[in-house]
Amino acid sequence: MRKLFQFSFLLLLGLILGCSSTFKTNYNAAKKEALDTMVAERTFEIVSRSALPLATNSLNSISNAGLLPLGSTGNRVDLTTTPNYLRIIGDSLDVFLPYFGERQMGGGYNNTNVGITFKGLPKKFEITQNEKTQGYTMSFVIKNQGESYTVTTELFPNHNSSINVISTHRTPIGYNGKISEYSANE
Template identity: 40%
Template sequence: MKTRTTYGFALLMLFVMACASGPRSQATPAELAAFEKMISDKSFQVDASWAQPMASQGLNSIANAGLLPRGSSASRIDIAGSGGYLRIVGDSVMADLPYFGERQMGGAYNPQKGGIQFNGIPKEFTIEPNKKGDGKTLRFNISQNQEGYRVIAQIYPSNYTTITIASTHRTTIWYQGTVSEYEREK
């Protein structure tokens, strides 16, 4: 009987957690206006705090060896102190994000530049309202050093952001972070 009660309680807790609200939260009208202005001005930066690489045997081996930051796993890596970002300024996009995953095609090995880095004017840049909720979806393609990237970013007024980057040379990776207005250096 006690086992049945324990399982029932665990199932109830799982159901309650599954029904909890996600990253989207109700924003005030002032927050929504500031969010819309930041997006329409195309002057913002996403600071990545988590990387979510595709699971692979190589990443599992690294995790099992204890080589990932504390609190990380092979499928979710804490990158909060890395300085990783995706920046949109006018018509230009810039990114410098750490990469965890597997390279699918050969390329020059440079231990100083192993992450996802690009800087330039993207192709097929679109900003659309999210299908669900009150955020925006950014999509664009960009190439850098013979490698092409397809980037999709979901940005919410709560400043929560997810980024998906598919590469022509590497496995897909996802990032989570926060968005803020980009302050140009003077």
Template identity: 40%
Template sequence: MKLSHFVFGFLILAITSCSSSKSSVTEAQTKALDSMMQKPEFSIKSSWAQPQVTSAMNQLANVGLIPSGSSAGNIDISGITNYLKMQQDSVRAKLPFFGERHFGGGYNNNEGIEFEGLPNNLKIKKEKNAEYTMQFNIRDTNSPSETYQVYITIWPNLNTDITVTSAQRNPMRYQGKVQALE
């Protein structure tokens, strides 16, 4: 009998602990994000890149070729120029790429993910938890044969998550902050 009371008490404690850990979103944060997304003109600066961890990425980490304070699956890019900007009806981005490329990239010095132009199949949706999700397709600036599928989530606290996939590269994920363009 004592055991069942203990288990029941533990379950109640676990449930209430988990529900109280949810971060609260203020109405002001939600309204500010809604205002920004009415006419989406913003800039995202990422602080972390999260490549798909493969044995090759682990080997790079083991020999010390990944920046200090980073791991094979979480790389600090706060000191590297990177952005994703949406202005009027076009999108421009320059994001570093860490990972494996499956097909040749041509004979240029572009190693990152760069695109500029009108996004194809742009979808913007406000989700139940007040965050916005966006998705679109766009061609690489330097390699027209490569098309990216871009997925962006923007939360009311202005944190962002960008995921970029391509048939020619492993997927990349970026975490950062958004701010409205002036």
């Protein structure tokens, strides 16, 4: 009985130690330095590869009907062939992100803007260094035609990004993409 207890204890201890998690980001020093420079100069662009809408019954119905881009599901939409960007140019933002999800409040008459668009100075713009990921967390609030968006973006040293958008009129949505340098002359 004692050996069974010792064996069980060692097995449990091994399981606990084996399942402990550590956060480790794979990147090289050159990419980290390039990200630091882009953030310091505030001139970069994020192009999303996928949108991550909140999977609702309506969105799943649209997905099942085959109305989403090829290779997409109700909770992940492929954006590789869809134009989109989030550009930081000094203190200004230029945002053009497609939206997939449900609008909770009316969009008004003659509103052709179905995506998330903004050009100008955001409110509460903040970029802080994230010690855990060795990257940056960027957050801001933008307002467009009576609708307000709270945006939180994670910038990782391997030049990947994660954008989360919470709207006053729509269900939340996220985007995964890549960070690159941006020149206003392009």
